[in-house]
Amino acid sequence: MxxxxxxxxxxxxxxxxxxxxxxxxxxxxxxxxxxxxxxxxxxxxxxxxxxxxxxxxxxxxxxxxxxxxxxxxxxxxxxxxxxDTTAALAALATAQAASLPKATVIGVTGSAGKTTTKDLLARLTARVGPTIAPAGNHNNEIGHPLTVLKADAATRYLVLELSARHIGHIADLARIAPPSIGVVLNVGTAHLGEFGGQEAIAKAKGELVEALPRTGVAVLNADDPLVRAMAARTDARTLTFGRSEHAAIRAEDVTADERGRAAFTLRTPSGSAPVKLRLYGGHAVSNALAAAAAAYEVGLPVAAIAEELSAAEPRSRWRMEVTDRPDGVTIVNDAYNANPDSMRAAFEALAVLGRGRRRFAVIASLRELGEESAALNFETGRLAGAGGLAGIVVAGPDAGPVLEGARAGAEEAQRSGPPGAPPPHIVHVPDAAAAAAELGPWLRPGDVVLVKGPRAMELERTAELLLEGAGR
Structure with a gap:
């Protein structure tokens, strides 16, 4: 400060x-x-x-x-x-941001991946100059100004995560520390019930690019049509990232190792370099590309970007934390939060990480999905049930649609799978501790467990108990 x-x-x-x-x-x-x-x-x-x-x-x-x-x-x-202490905190941060003329403000938003992208980008900009970024996901009307107030005269980069539950939230945050680079990752289904539809979510996320000056840069996901369309909402220059061949910053020749960690060639307008991520899941590629695009804009050479991306490990807790117990059971703690898109990505990561192994999942009913809640929770359960898992534990309240979907998915897998394949165990438990107690006795050396659900369920406790060997 x-x-x-x-x-x-x-x-x-x-x-x-x-x-x-x-x-x-x-x-x-x-x-x-x-x-x-x-x-x-x-x-x-x-x-x-x-x-x-x-x-x-x-x-x-x-x-x-x-x-x-x-x-x-x-x-x-x-x-x-x-x-009003909230308004006063914002006013104080706004004044401080205005007194940092040498600092470049980079804003990151999207329905999923904000924190991981922010962590990667902060690592990259720190290679160029002193960087301030929020701890965890301090991205709301309190955490955002608190992060800005950590900056001082030496700060050269402010990497800020901006979230929204309603139209206007991101615009308000952007006024505190006006960004010159805005990164939009995706438009998904997180907080669908709060917004009423993906078009409204896109409108909210696009407030970041609307806040950019003419001299700024909008970094947009070329693989997401709703994000791509945001180019029309800003006078700033645009730079695209993604797997699309039309993206300026793109991943080519993407592969994954036996743990689900991706490797690819990072292609930029000024050259290419190999990247081998230590982050888990194919969705990490998009986050890495977004960070790479913003870093490219601040002048970091492609070789340095690739080097930093390849060295980066998860920085914020409970996001695809993969830990092996001494008995060989692998626990994937992705319990920080969940929405339909991130659940799908997590199941895909589990399929790769658990190839050839027995796989289990502890999940819960997703929140804030509005009128689509029952259908989206049914689909989440169906994905789990059809995924070839050995067991599915659904924790907490409002579990009916998830359980119904899991059973329907399991029946679908039975019909299309090899004859004689056993159906998954599908059970409902009241809370995180009960989930660990139920699942613990099922596990054998070599099994893999995904733990993922909405923040309110505190399923990280399930992962912690399983790592301690609860139920064995």
């Missing part, structure tokens, strides 16, 4: 100093919303949440070194009192 006196923070946020706050006291960062993360020189932002009220921790935050508290009501500590 660029140091700011409390008087300037109050001016930016339309706040009032309170609690004997010294207007000359300087906040040097970081700006935090968790009092446990306070460091000397911090600004603690107090939010009132469903389980806790940050205002109750204001005095402790100052005792631990915070210069002051950005608060929505008076507290027993030096504070800047504002009408």
């Amino acid at each position: 660029i140091p700011l006196p409390l008087a300037r923070i109050a001016e930016i946020t339309s706040g009032a100093l309170s609690g004997m706050a010294d207007p000359r006291a300087v906040v040097r960062g970081p700006v935090v919303i968790d009092s446990r993360a306070v460091e000397p020189g911090s600004l603690f932002v107090a939010f009132r949440g469903a389980r806790a009220d940050g205002h109750d921790y204001a005095a402790q935050a100052v005792r631990d070194g915070a210069v002051a508290v950005l608060a929505g009501r008076p507290v027993e500590a030096p504070a800047v009192i504002v009408p």
